[in-house]
Amino acid sequence: MSKPHAHPQAGQGPVVLDIGGNVGALVIRMPHHLEGAEVEIRPASSPGRTVPLRHVGVVARPVASGFVDSAVFDALTEGNYDIHVRPNGPVLLTAEVRAGEVTFADWPS
Amino acid sequence: MSSHREAPEISRDPVADSTDLYAFVSPHRPDHVTIIANYIPLQAPFGGPNFFEFGQDVIYRINVDNDGDGHADIVYQFRFDTMVRNPETFLYNTGPITSIASPNWNRPQFYTVRRMRFAHGTTVEDVTLGRHLAVPPCNVGQRSTPNYDSTFTSAAVHTLGSGRRVFAGQRADAFHVDLGSIFDLGALRPFNDVHLIPIPNAAGVNGVQGFNVHTIALEIPKAELTKNGSNPTHVMDRNAVIGVWTSAERQKVRVYEDRRLTEHGEFVQVSRLGNPLVNEVLIAMSDKDRWNKDHPFEDDKYAHYVDRPELQKLLPALYPGVFPHLARYDKARADLDAILLTGIPGGIIPRFQNYTGATKADMLRLNIAVPPTAPSKASDLGLLGGDLAGFPNGRRVLDDIVAIELRAIAGLTIPLVDPSYTPDAAAKGLIDGTRQTNPAPSDNFPFLGTPGGGYQSAPGRAIP
Numbered sequence: 001m002s003k004p005h006a007h008p009q010a011g012q013g014p015v016v017l018d019i020g021g022n023v024g025a026l027v028i029r030m031p032h033h034l035e036g037a038e039v040e041i042r043p044a045s046s047p048g049r050t051v052p053l054r055h056v057g058v059v060a061r062p063v064a065s066g067f068v069d070s071a072v073f074d075a076l077t078e079g080n081y082d083i084h085v086r087p088n089g090p091v092l093l094t095a096e097v098r099a100g101e102v103t104f105a106d107w108p109s
Numbered sequence: 110m111s112s113h114r115e116a117p118e119i120s121r122d123p124v125a126d127s128t129d130l131y132a133f134v135s136p137h138r139p140d141h142v143t144i145i146a147n148y149i150p151l152q153a154p155f156g157g158p159n160f161f162e163f164g165q166d167v168i169y170r171i172n173v174d175n176d177g178d179g180h181a182d183i184v185y186q187f188r189f190d191t192m193v194r195n196p197e198t199f200l201y202n203t204g205p206i207t208s209i210a211s212p213n214w215n216r217p218q219f220y221t222v223r224r225m226r227f228a229h230g231t232t233v234e235d236v237t238l239g240r241h242l243a244v245p246p247c248n249v250g251q252r253s254t255p256n257y258d259s260t261f262t263s264a265a266v267h268t269l270g271s272g273r274r275v276f277a278g279q280r281a282d283a284f285h286v287d288l289g290s291i292f293d294l295g296a297l298r299p300f301n302d303v304h305l306i307p308i309p310n311a312a313g314v315n316g317v318q319g320f321n322v323h324t325i326a327l328e329i330p331k332a333e334l335t336k337n338g339s340n341p342t343h344v345m346d347r348n349a350v351i352g353v354w355t356s357a358e359r360q361k362v363r364v365y366e367d368r369r370l371t372e373h374g375e376f377v378q379v380s381r382l383g384n385p386l387v388n389e390v391l392i393a394m395s396d397k398d399r400w401n402k403d404h405p406f407e408d409d410k411y412a413h414y415v416d417r418p419e420l421q422k423l424l425p426a427l428y429p430g431v432f433p434h435l436a437r438y439d440k441a442r443a444d445l446d447a448i449l450l451t452g453i454p455g456g457i458i459p460r461f462q463n464y465t466g467a468t469k470a471d472m473l474r475l476n477i478a479v480p481p482t483a484p485s486k487a488s489d490l491g492l493l494g495g496d497l498a499g500f501p502n503g504r505r506v507l508d509d510i511v512a513i514e515l516r517a518i519a520g521l522t523i524p525l526v527d528p529s530y531t532p533d534a535a536a537k538g539l540i541d542g543t544r545q546t547n548p549a550p551s552d553n554f555p556f557l558g559t560p561g562g563g564y565q566s567a568p569g570r571a572i573p
Contacts, residue, residue, distance in 0.1 A: 014201040015201060016201040016253075019205065020251075062368070063199055064193070064197060065197060068199065
């Protein structure tokens with residue numbers, strides 16, 4: 001689907017991750033001013049637009065102490081990834097996704 | 110699910126929306142009764158976040174009437190609580206969930222089971238049968254919840270003492286119905302060519318194929334359920350019949366503030382389910398929400414929907430010339446009244462009764478003295494197929510209640526009370542043409558199949 005948020009209930013509750021085997025996930029804490037923006041990811045070894053790119057929306061998700069603006073990439077094959085804000089933002093974060101784990105990262109201020 | 114989103118208000122509240130109720134004598138433990146109440150309809154296993162939980166703010170009840178007055182004499186109450194291991198993350202899981210106690214599962218649910226007994230309008234017993242009982246996770250996929258059946262199903266079956274067992278968690282929906290066709294001007298695909306708007310016949314399409322539900326399953330010794338504490342063995346014993354229904358309650362007031370919901374006030378009933386398809390098919394739209402809030406002992410006010418069902422009038426109109434006898438039958442449907450509201454008295458069907466008395470109440474009526482039928486001899490048409498252990502004697506997972514109720518409404522059961530009536534030939538063969546196509550039900554408690562996994566399932570086809 002082409003909407004900024006992949007799921008119509010994004011931000012309304014817990015997020016389920018399908019991870020295991022050689023697949024992990026990446027959760028990026030984003031600054032509040034980027035809520036609603038779209039964040040795109042590509043394998044770090046493929047800097048050009050020659051591989052399928054994935055993007056997700058920055059969504060405020062509830063936690064006990066309030067809400068966390070975040071971008072969640074589920075089901076990523078282990079490896080290093082470059083992330084930028086769409087459409088043409090510079091790569092500001094490179095993250096290592098490990099098999100069967102969730103990688104947590106903070107978007108640089 | 111035979112009762113899903115059946116009324117306007119409950120359609121907006123899936124967590125409190127009952128979808129199916131089953132009650133039957135346990136096939137491998139015939140001194141016990143199994144009652145299964147399903148909630149949260151139409152759970153697609155695929156597509157993230159595929160996440161479903163029992164409501165922490167909902168009281169789920171399995172109600173038992175053992176004296177035929179339409180009031181609950183025994184209530185099994187279920188309350189759920191979510192433990193968030195790390196409250197500062199919004200993640201359901203932080204890695205593969207390889208056991209029901211996995212620390213990677215950030216939001217495990219647990220529940221408490223209480224049994225309450227009532228007499229003359231007062232509570233005479235209130236006992237906690239089990240607490241902090243684990244719910245299994247949703248079947249996320251083969252990576253996140255690997256080997257789902259062997260890992261989680263039996264781990265989530267808990268014993269409650271005195272031979273009781275309980276399970277609460279996600280399972281495959283065992284119901285089958287051609288939703289698309291039935292709600293398209295009452296069409297039945299195998300009979301398309303005789304419909305008012307004829308098109309070629311076709312096989313039925315199971316509209317709930319591929320969906321999961323959340324199941325509460327309870328197995329109870331028979332002697333715990335009867336009015337006199339007996340384990341009846343004589344079918345004609347009035348103590349042998351119990352009425353069962355499930356209901357859900359929420360607090361009266363919900364406040365949405367600061368992007369969070371809080372509930373306040375007393376608990377009130379928001380949904381209920383006894384016999385399948387009653388609110389969905391028989392009760393008029395204008396009364397569906399009220400029906401959900403009322404209790405079985407109040408059902409006399411809805412009896413006219415059963416006595417003169419609208420579907421009975423529609424069948425001859427939608428299938429011209431196919432139901433001439435039904436079209437001319439203008440008496441109140443005492444047969445449906447017996448099937449759905451009072452139970453069938455002795456003397457109507459040889460060696461059978463499930464009569465609870467004159468009080469009209471929508472309850473699933475189970476004669477617990479009727480032994481389970483061996484699988485090789487069971488008929489999915491229940492009593493209509495000569496199988497005394499099947500619907501409307503309770504309801505088993507295998508009973509094809511769509512076919513049973515279609516045939517009954519079409520007049521097949523009128524001769525039970527009016528021998529002068531000859532059913533139309535078409536009434537004997539009415540079906541919607543569907544079969545159960547989700548993961549197969551199990552022969553063992555909790556009897557419903559393994560839920561479809563999110564990764565391995567595709568739209569319209571659940572694969573465990």
